[in-house]
Each structure stands twice: as C-alpha cells, then as structure tokens.
Ligand SMILES: Nc1ncnc2c1ncn2[C@@H]1O[C@H](COP(=O)(O)OP(=O)(O)OP(=O)(O)O)[C@@H](O)[C@H]1O
C-alpha cells in the first residue's frame with residue numbers, strides 16, 4: 001500500500017508536481033493499493049478528476065487500485081459528477097475499512 | 101429591462117497557471133459582499149477556476165495571452181464574465197457535453213463546463229473561432245438576513 005497525503009489546493013497549476021511524484025513512487029513500489037488522503041485539501045476543480053483518473057491508470061498497470069480518504073463534502077460532489085466513483089472508492093477513514 | 105447594479109469589478113492578467121488561485125480568490129472576496137454561504141462561495145470559486153483554466157489551457161495553448169474577468173453584484177445575484185481573445189470553440193454544444201475534451205492527452209477530464217453548469221444557476225458560452233471566448237455565469241445568493249425578516 002502506498003499513501004499520498006495531498007496538502008495543496010488541487011488545480012491545473014498544482015497537479016503537475018503531484019502527478020510526477022505519484023507516478024515515480026507508483027512505478028517504484030508497484031503497490032496493490034494507492035491511497036490519496038484528502039484531509040488537507042480544501043479546494044479542487046476538474047484538474048483533480050484528471051489527476052486521480054490518471055494515477056488509477058498508472059496503478060492499474062501493476063494491478064493496483066486507487067482509494068480516496070477524508071474527502072470533504074464539496075469535493076465529493078465533484079467526484080460524483082464525473083462518474084469516476086464507479087472505479088475509485090471513497091473510504092471514510094482507514095480504520096473503518098479495516099473493520100468492515 | 102435595466103438592472104440595478106450594486107457593484108462592479110474587473111481584473112485582467114496573463115494566462116499563467118499561477119494566476120488560477122489569484123483569480124478565484126479575488127472573485128470570492130468580491131462576492132462575499134452579498135453575504136453568501138460557505139457552500140455558495142465554494143461553488144463560485146470552483147466555477148471561476150474552471151473558466152479561467154479553460155482560457156489558460158485551451159485559448160492560449162502555446163503562448164501567453166490576456167484573461168479578463170468582470171463581475172457585477174445585483175440585488176441578490178452575482179454575474180461573472182470570463183473572457184479571452186484566444187483560439188475559440190468550434191462547436192459550443194459539443195464542448196459543453198460532459199466528458200467532452202480536446203485535451204485528453206493532458207489528463208483533462210472534460211468536466212469543466214458540466215461543473216460550471218451544476219454549480220451556477222446560469223451559464224452562457226459565446227465563442228468565435230480565431231477571436232476568442234466569453235463565458236458568463238450567474239448565481240443567486242440566498243440572503244440569510246432577508247429570509248429571517250418574514
Ligand atoms: N476558453 C476556451 N477557448 C477555447 N476552447 C475552449 C475554451 N473553453 C473550453 N474550450 C473547449 O471546450 C472543451 C470542454 O471544456 P471543459 O472545461 O468542459 O473540459 P476540459 O477543459 O477539456 O477538461 P477539464 O475542464 O475537465 O479539465 C475543451 O476541451 C476545449 O476544447
């Protein structure tokens with residue numbers, strides 16, 4: 001499992017750096033699960049959708065899945081609109097997942 | 101039909117991605133005069149970010165250009181115009197469809213116009229190929245104080 005904590009506002013300007021770092025780590029560790037922690041993300045636009053779909057594609061090359069945790073309501077709305085929650089799960093927190 | 105414009109602002113800036121946050125924060129600060137809810141502010145910020153990013157990425161793909169924003173406050177509503185003098189949109193109807201993008205290779209998801217449409221009350225897109233694009237968005241701000249008077 002590979003956990004990324006995102007600490008910046010997710011827009012077209014900021015995703016580039018995150019994309020590079022994430023792809024490097026995913027290719028290095030080939031994890032079965034990649035988790036993005038959205039706890040510190042207060043803003044996201046459509047660039048965030050592209051970022052997550054893109055990382056899903058990379059993780060999938062190594063049969064890995066992508067999950068999102070601690071996603072705020074206003075950001076959840078944007079993910080819902082895009083339809084990507086069919087392939088990428090939002091989990092409330094890691095503990096509830098372990099017990100459930 | 102004349103409108104009662106309570107306030108107006110204009111900004112323009114170079115089409116650099118570093119200005120995306122500047123643009124949405126400026127409009128949000130201006131909108132706060134109407135005493136919006138946190139959710140209304142979030143919707144406005146996201147929609148401005150979408151429109152401005154579109155001008156930066158699609159209107160001026162290989163050069164810097166000017167992006168302009170004009171916002172006006174009406175009685176209980178904000179109107180925001182984002183315009184560029186870039187490449188323009190060939191087929192506006194198609195561009196507005198969910199998931200339609202001409203830049204899939206750049207990890208664009210084609211959700212920008214869909215998000216603006218969902219988060220604002222009205223969205224108008226005008227564009228002429230070679231001349232540029234203007235997006236006009238309106239959002240009603242439900243005034244909390246007024247509701248309490250009745
Ligand atoms: N200001 C503009 N100038 C030129 N073309 C534009 C402009 N805005 C949008 N477009 C065109 O409309 C399409 C759809 O825009 P939309 O914002 O919905 O999706 P996107 O920008 O491609 O992806 P996303 O916003 O999800 O990252 C774009 O791919 C582009 O071809």
Ligand SMILES: [Mg+2]
Pocket residue numbers: 046150153154211212213
């Ligand atoms: Mg867009």
